[in-house]
Amino acid sequence: xxxxxxxxxxxxxxxxxxxxxxxxxxxxxxxxxxxxxxxxxxxxxxxxxxxxxxxxxxxxxxxxxxxxxxxxxxxxxxxxxxxxxxxxxxxxxxxxxxxxxxxxxxxxxxxxxxxxxxxxxxxxxxxxxxxxxxxxxxxxxxxxxxxxxxxxxxxxxxxxxxxxxxxxxxxxxxxxxxxxxxxxxxxxxxxxxxxxxxxxxxxxxxxxxxxxxxxxxxxxxxxxxxxxxxxxxxxxxxxxxxxxxxxxxxxxxxxxxxxxxxxxxxxxxxxxxxxxxxxxxxxxxxxxxxxxxxxxxxxxxxxxxxxxxxxxxxxxxxxx
Amino acid sequence: xxxxxxxxxxxxxxxxxxxxxxxxxxxxxxxxxxxxxxxxxxxxxxxxxxxxxxxxxxxxxxxxxxxxxxxxxxxxxxxxxxxxxxxxxxxxxxxxxxxxxxxxxxxxxxxxxxxxxxxxxxxxxxxxxxxxxxxxxxxxxxxxxxxxxxxxxxxxxxxxxxxxxxxxxxxxxxxxxxxxxxxxxxxxxxxxxxxxxxxxxxxxxxxxxxxxxxxxxxxxxxxxxxxxxxxxxxxxxxxxxxxxxxxxxxxxxxxxxxxxxxxxxxxxxxxxxxxxxxxxxxxxxxxxxxxxxxxxxxxxxxxxxxxxxxxxxxxxxxxxxxxxxxxxxxxxxxxxxxx
Numbered sequence: 001x002x003x004x005x006x007x008x009x010x011x012x013x014x015x016x017x018x019x020x021x022x023x024x025x026x027x028x029x030x031x032x033x034x035x036x037x038x039x040x041x042x043x044x045x046x047x048x049x050x051x052x053x054x055x056x057x058x059x060x061x062x063x064x065x066x067x068x069x070x071x072x073x074x075x076x077x078x079x080x081x082x083x084x085x086x087x088x089x090x091x092x093x094x095x096x097x098x099x100x101x102x103x104x105x106x107x108x109x110x111x112x113x114x115x116x117x118x119x120x121x122x123x124x125x126x127x128x129x130x131x132x133x134x135x136x137x138x139x140x141x142x143x144x145x146x147x148x149x150x151x152x153x154x155x156x157x158x159x160x161x162x163x164x165x166x167x168x169x170x171x172x173x174x175x176x177x178x179x180x181x182x183x184x185x186x187x188x189x190x191x192x193x194x195x196x197x198x199x200x201x202x203x204x205x206x207x208x209x210x211x212x213x214x215x216x217x218x219x220x221x222x223x224x225x226x227x228x229x230x231x232x233x234x235x236x237x238x239x240x241x242x243x244x245x246x247x248x249x250x251x252x253x254x255x256x257x258x259x260x261x262x263x264x265x266x267x268x269x270x271x272x273x274x275x276x277x278x279x280x281x282x283x284x285x286x287x288x289x290x291x292x293x294x295x296x297x298x299x300x301x302x303x304x305x306x307x308x309x310x311x312x313x314x315x316x317x318x319x320x
Numbered sequence: 321x322x323x324x325x326x327x328x329x330x331x332x333x334x335x336x337x338x339x340x341x342x343x344x345x346x347x348x349x350x351x352x353x354x355x356x357x358x359x360x361x362x363x364x365x366x367x368x369x370x371x372x373x374x375x376x377x378x379x380x381x382x383x384x385x386x387x388x389x390x391x392x393x394x395x396x397x398x399x400x401x402x403x404x405x406x407x408x409x410x411x412x413x414x415x416x417x418x419x420x421x422x423x424x425x426x427x428x429x430x431x432x433x434x435x436x437x438x439x440x441x442x443x444x445x446x447x448x449x450x451x452x453x454x455x456x457x458x459x460x461x462x463x464x465x466x467x468x469x470x471x472x473x474x475x476x477x478x479x480x481x482x483x484x485x486x487x488x489x490x491x492x493x494x495x496x497x498x499x500x501x502x503x504x505x506x507x508x509x510x511x512x513x514x515x516x517x518x519x520x521x522x523x524x525x526x527x528x529x530x531x532x533x534x535x536x537x538x539x540x541x542x543x544x545x546x547x548x549x550x551x552x553x554x555x556x557x558x559x560x561x562x563x564x565x566x567x568x569x570x571x572x573x574x575x576x577x578x579x580x581x582x583x584x585x586x587x588x589x590x591x592x593x594x595x596x597x598x599x600x601x602x603x604x605x606x607x608x609x610x611x612x613x614x615x616x617x618x619x620x621x622x623x624x625x626x627x628x629x630x631x632x633x634x635x636x637x638x639x640x641x642x643x644x645x646x647x648x649x650x651x652x653x654x655x656x657x658x659x
Contacts, residue, residue, distance in 0.1 A: 222428070
């Protein structure tokens with residue numbers, strides 16, 4: 001078990017190296033640099049060159065790459081030109097914001113989708129199932145930003161039940177209970193909406209799994225043993241139906257940690273997704289490269305996590 | 321003829337109907353059958369003859385939404401037809417053990433072998449965990465698993481098909497049920513393993529004195545294993561008798577055709593005999609008259625009964641319809657040119 005995990009971890013190293021080179025080269029190929037925005041008719045080109053030389057931007061790309069990687073290992077991702085502070089600290093703050101929103105979203109998503117998926121599968125073709133099907137198809141068919149905007153409009157502005165932007169109110173002191181309450185209030189609306197939006201896939205997988213597994217031979221075997229139907233369902237049907245969901249779980253977790261660009265932008269929530277979009281707008285490329293690298297790393301980590309979860313829940317996956 | 325104390329199961333006028341569209345069609349049509357202590361009763365017939373449906377009706381595993389079971393299945397003065405689920409669950413596994421056709425699919429892939437066998441004991445005995453584990457190890461040894469301790473902790477995918485079928489048998493016999501239903505237990509296995517599994521079934525039967533219903537379409541299996549044989553065709557029982565009688569004096573045209581279609585290594589002619597036509601589907605089943613008539617068209621209509629009944633042709637030997645009296649095989653050349 002641990003050997004498998006270690007082996008999978010070692011495989012990640014070359015992937016990460018490749019990813020870092022790619023991210024760096026792509027960032028270099030983007031037109032402009034952090035000083036482009038400072039150019040005015042009065043700017044002295046010589047002064048600009050001096051600034052570029054001082055920042056090391058005139059060195060060959062591989063020198064810059066190794067300097068970047070070297071700094072990366074010391075936790076130094078450079079400075080954000082837009083925010084005028086170290087990228088590490090900036091991303092750190094945003095990651096904490098996104099983490100709480102992601103956790104809440106995930107809990108809401110599974111809390112809604114697992115019961116609905118089970119009901120839809122167990123009572124296939126019933127009116128309950130049909131209602132759930134309609135719900136998931138609407139979610140799948142309508143673009144998510146439409147839901148997010150309407151949710152913000154209705155519950156945020158018209159009904160005024162929730163704060164409409166930010167991650168905390170400005171008038172509370174950090175660390176006080178009022179501060180944490182305020183943070184919670186700020187994740188409620190984006191978290192609930194995003195959680196609802198991410199339920200359709202899980203519901204469909206679970207429904208299909210329950211329907212398929214109900215007709216499996218091993219379920220008939222369980223019934224022929226005289227096992228009560230309630231136990232047949234929980235122990236034999238449901239456990240097998242949860243496998244595909246477990247397979248996606250790792251990626252769901254890390255995917256949410258990357259922050260949702262839609263959710264954070266629409267709710268003006270200061271998280272990773274919003275930082276990513278704004279850094280692209282301002283060509284804040286030390287932030288862009290750092291985030292792209294982080295997102296890539298999270299994807300790899302998500303795959304690893306999924307593999308680990310699968311090997312725990314499904315004995316057939318375990319490699320000796 | 322039948323001592324009541326030997327009677328395990330008494331099936332009377334059993335009908336099992338499946339819903340097709342809005343209508344119900346009998347897949348098992350008015351079957352009367354008894355299972356006695358200490359015997360292996362084989363039910364044979366082609367695919368679609370209703371033999372598996374009959375077995376599933378006995379253990380009550382049909383989906384009530386699209387299946388209607390009527391008639392009586394008497395076990396210990398208890399009618400299993402229409403029995404409520406909690407009581408039925410006490411009988412399933414405890415009084416009736418079931419062995420399924422496909423051992424590769426019959427075990428839960430996520431559960432350890434030991435737990436799957438022990439599950440039966442959980443719901444039917446008051447054994448402690450230790451007692452259950454001990455019983456499971458005993459069962460694994462009984463069904464011929466070479467290393468019970470190891471297999472106890474293994475998962476189904478780590479075992480071969482033959483081994484898995486032994487596990488399925490261990491599950492079925494865990495509570496020493498007086499009735500064991502084996503639904504084509506050897507169909508999914510290769511021939512050498514088939515013989516081993518049949519030997520195992522026979523040994524278990526001798527040890528526990530249970531009554532076994534062996535469902536199969538393999539006449540070789542029947543000849544080797546069964547004490548009595550029931551031949552089913554299109555949902556009805558057409559012949560019932562001791563294995564000796566049925567094999568030595570097959571009487572119903574269908575039984576005779578079946579036996580003749582068995583390839584014989586030592587036969588004089590090297591012809592492979594077939595029965596023309598197929599078992600009619602549920603929807604196309606003729607509801608009156610002899611159902612086999614359409615596959616023996618050369619037999620005059622007057623030979624059949626309008627409403628076929630069972631006729632006793634010997635001690636403990638029954639045949640449906642009167643067509644057996646005048647039945648003869650058609651000239652082989654004529655059959656060939658027809659086909």
